[in-house]
Amino acid sequence: MQDIHQVLEQYFGYKTFRPLQEEIIRDVIAGKDVFVLMPTGGGKSLCYQIPSLVQSGTTIVVSPLISLMKDQVDGLVQNGIRAAYLNSSLSPGEQAAVLRQLQNKQLALLYIAPERLAQDQFFRILQTVFINFFAIDEAHCISQWGHDFRPEYRQLAIIRKHFRDKPLVALTATATPRVKNDIIERLGLREEQIYQASFNRPNLSYRIIPKNDPLSQIHDYVVTKKGESGIIYCQSRKTVGHLASRLQENGIRALPYHAGLSDVLRKKHQEQFINEDTDVIVATIAFGMGIDKPNVRYVIHHDLPQSLEHYYQETGRAGRDGLPSDCILLYSYGDVFFYERFIAEKQSEEERRISKAQLHRMVDYAQSKLCRRVQLLQYFAETSLQKKCDSCDNCLSPQEMFDATIIVQKILSCVYRLRQRFGANHITGVLTGSKAQGIVGRNHHLLSTYGIVTDYDRNQLRTFIYELLSQGYLRQSGDQYAILSLTSKSRSVLKGMEKVFLTKPDIRIFTSRQKEAETACDLRLFNKLRFLRKQMADKQNLPPYIIFSDRSLKEMAAYFPQTSEQFSQITGVGAEKLRMHAKPFLQEIIDYCKPLKICPIIKYNNTVAITLGLYREGKNIRQIAEKRGLAESTIHGHLQQTYINGESINIDKFVVPEKQKVILQVFKELGYERLALTKERLGEDYSYAEIRWVQAKILKSNTILE
Ligand code: ADP
Ligand code: MG
Ligand code: ZN
Numbered sequence: 001m002q003d004i005h006q007v008l009e010q011y012f013g014y015k016t017f018r019p020l021q022e023e024i025i026r027d028v029i030a031g032k033d034v035f036v037l038m039p040t041g042g043g044k045s046l047c048y049q050i051p052s053l054v055q056s057g058t059t060i061v062v063s064p065l066i067s068l069m070k071d072q073v074d075g076l077v078q079n080g081i082r083a084a085y086l087n088s089s090l091s092p093g094e095q096a097a098v099l100r101q102l103q104n105k106q107l108a109l110l111y112i113a114p115e116r117l118a119q120d121q122f123f124r125i126l127q128t129v130f131i132n133f134f135a136i137d138e139a140h141c142i143s144q145w146g147h148d149f150r151p152e153y154r155q156l157a158i159i160r161k162h163f164r165d166k167p168l169v170a171l172t173a174t175a176t177p178r179v180k181n182d183i184i185e186r187l188g189l190r191e192e193q194i195y196q197a198s199f200n201r202p203n204l205s206y207r208i209i210p211k212n213d214p215l216s217q218i219h220d221y222v223v224t225k226k227g228e229s230g231i232i233y234c235q236s237r238k239t240v241g242h243l244a245s246r247l248q249e250n251g252i253r254a255l256p257y258h259a260g261l262s263d264v265l266r267k268k269h270q271e272q273f274i275n276e277d278t279d280v281i282v283a284t285i286a287f288g289m290g291i292d293k294p295n296v297r298y299v300i301h302h303d304l305p306q307s308l309e310h311y312y313q314e315t316g317r318a319g320r321d322g323l324p325s326d327c328i329l330l331y332s333y334g335d336v337f338f339y340e341r342f343i344a345e346k347q348s349e350e351e352r353r354i355s356k357a358q359l360h361r362m363v364d365y366a367q368s369k370l371c372r373r374v375q376l377l378q379y380f381a382e383t384s385l386q387k388k389c390d391s392c393d394n395c396l397s398p399q400e401m402f403d404a405t406i407i408v409q410k411i412l413s414c415v416y417r418l419r420q421r422f423g424a425n426h427i428t429g430v431l432t433g434s435k436a437q438g439i440v441g442r443n444h445h446l447l448s449t450y451g452i453v454t455d456y457d458r459n460q461l462r463t464f465i466y467e468l469l470s471q472g473y474l475r476q477s478g479d480q481y482a483i484l485s486l487t488s489k490s491r492s493v494l495k496g497m498e499k500v501f502l503t504k505p506d507i508r509i510f511t512s513r514q515k516e517a518e519t520a521c522d523l524r525l526f527n528k529l530r531f532l533r534k535q536m537a538d539k540q541n542l543p544p545y546i547i548f549s550d551r552s553l554k555e556m557a558a559y560f561p562q563t564s565e566q567f568s569q570i571t572g573v574g575a576e577k578l579r580m581h582a583k584p585f586l587q588e589i590i591d592y593c594k595p596l597k598i599c600p601i602i603k604y605n606n607t608v609a610i611t612l613g614l615y616r617e618g619k620n621i622r623q624i625a626e627k628r629g630l631a632e633s634t635i636h637g638h639l640q641q642t643y644i645n646g647e648s649i650n651i652d653k654f655v656v657p658e659k660q661k662v663i664l665q666v667f668k669e670l671g672y673e674r675l676a677l678t679k680e681r682l683g684e685d686y687s688y689a690e691i692r693w694v695q696a697k698i699l700k701s702n703t704i705l706e
Pocket of ligand 3: 374388392396
């Protein structure tokens with residue numbers, strides 16, 4: 001049997017496995033039933049694809065969507081893997097051809113729609129061929145508790161009944177215990193091995209920004225992302241339409257997607273997005289289920305999602321390829337009122353209760369000052385060792401509080417003047433001097449608090465009100481309309497006996513934040529390669545990412561490979577892609593490098609790559625050293641190399657900032673090459689590893705010591 005690492009490298013061009021992949025693959029090969037829970041982009045496909053390549057039969061993969069099947073099979077074929085699919089999009093002749101391939105043992109993988117199993121002819125053929133095992137992708141579709149129930153999936157119970165000895169592998173990104181148990185029971189898994197990966201998506205950065213002027217805010221961000229793919233979610237079709245035209249008017253390639261468009265048009269826009277004939281899709285939440293586009297660089301929420309689960313799923317469509325991607329939510333408390341009205345219209349008490357709870361959980365998240373990532377993981381009942389990350393707004397720039405006593409007094413006294421009978425919308429209207437009929441008609445323009453707020457707008461006031469609610473200075477009641485009333489706490493504020501601190505209104509500008517590691521490629525060359533990829537993709541009628549991933553192109557534009565040998569070192573370049581596509585890309589790189597006298601940079605050798613892989617999986621230095629049987633100092637050395645080459649590593653973990661300062665001071669005196677001397681000067685408290693990290697930092701930043 002071929003070694004699975006070799007298969008990984010030869011067919012997929014990857015050097016290391018992602019977390020859990022290796023363990024899962026070994027269990028699948030050993031013939032166990034396996035349940036795989038991994039977030040989107042976690043790398044579930046390889047878990048059944050690699051076993052299929054070392055086994056001699058055919059693996060049957062059940063997949064719910066025709067578009068996903070095609071994508072997967074196109075990708076596999078590009079990697080030189082014998083794969084095909086059977087579904088209603090094929091003509092009878094094409095279907096017969098696939099069945100022949102199956103019977104002639106020419107397929108390592110066959111993708112089918114679930115209903116296919118119920119077809120007599122197919123079922124009979126299946127009983128005559130050698131099957132490795134069955135893989136059920138998107139297995140949550142079998143459960144009514146999941147978010148995407150498909151009755152056809154129920155037919156899968158047939159597998160266990162008629163193929164008793166064949167292992168079953170179920171894969172999903174939906175992790176609730178109820179769905180999990182449902183899947184296990186309905187498929188009839190036996191003594192299953194359950195693997196659950198972390199739901200953390202380290203390459204996604206989360207940000208929430210106050211929604212002031214959403215069309216301009218979004219436009220200003222999107223222009224900085226020209227040529228990159230992004231999805232913008234809106235709650236209403238109307239907003240989708242407005243935003244899409246606004247972007248188009250400004251020369252941005254954006255298209256709308258919502259249920260009001262014809263099927264044909266929706267399909268067309270989706271394809272344009274996949275084929276990169278458009279950059280941006282502005283969509284209602286219905287968009288995204290049927291696509292696996294790996295290089296979506298940002299997801300923007302124009303409106304508050306209705307639950308944290310929706311938020312996680314929708315933001316999760318960014319960055320499947322593992323490259324840094326932005327998740328941005330424009331938040332205004334006004335959205336909450338919108339939902340509250342919407343929820344009030346729901347039929348059952350139970351539904352209202354659940355929706356309300358979900359909404360409030362979402363609002364808490366949006367208003368919170370804690371690390372966004374930690375909160376999301378906690379929501380999925382994952383305990384995170386760290387309290388902070390370095391890629392969410394709250395960790396990067398903590399919000400400040402300010403003494404808000406005066407504005408709070410204005411708000412509270414307005415509540416009082418209105419006899420505690422109105423909601424936030426009315427109150428903010430009175431405070432800002434609105435001439436709306438509801439206010440003037442009630443003579444509320446005669447109140448002493450009418451129009452006394454000029455320094456904040458209504459959205460900002462709503463945000464303050466929400467914070468006052470959560471701090472207990474206001475209370476909300478009423479079913480249809482939320483009425484605000486005072487509490488015992490508010491009275492002491494009104495009497496001037498207590499100060500109130502609120503979050504400072506946030507004017508953080510909406511700019512794109514790319515990790516250094518990822519911009520560390522030659523952007524001009526990258527764009528040339530991207531253009532070439534697009535041309536080749538169009539010629540073969542494939543999405544560009546099937547030819548090469550963005551990661552592969554970025555590496556090409558960072559290492560400038562100029563021979564086949566060097567080219568094969570690039571992530572994602574397996575034997576087949578080397579054979580099929582290396583030539584034009586190499587030519588492009590050589591043509592680019594020659595006049596500029598750019599030499600190829602040799603990629604890390606294998607040992608460094610393995611260390612890096614383990615590090616990216618979240619292992620610490622000691623664990624890596626133990627696993628590899630190497631000294632910790634060697635592991636530090638490997639990571640320092642990758643760090644200098646652009647890997648994003650927070651070196652504060654290895655050398656506390658105070659020590660960095662001291663080491664830097666000595667370097668300034670002695671020069672940064674003289675390690676032994678530096679060590680001697682610093683003494684026992686400083687290790688070589690620490691000194692080398694600071695050295696690496698200098699080398700990386702290319703700054704000259706003054
Ligand atoms: P999922 O089905 O869990 O959402 P996929 O199987 O589609 O995820 O994988 C997401 C992306 O990660 C794909 O582009 C895939 O090629 C890539 N990938 C998977 N495993 C690895 C690996 N070991 N090394 C590098 N890239 C990987
Ligand atoms: Mg998948
Ligand atoms: Zn954080």
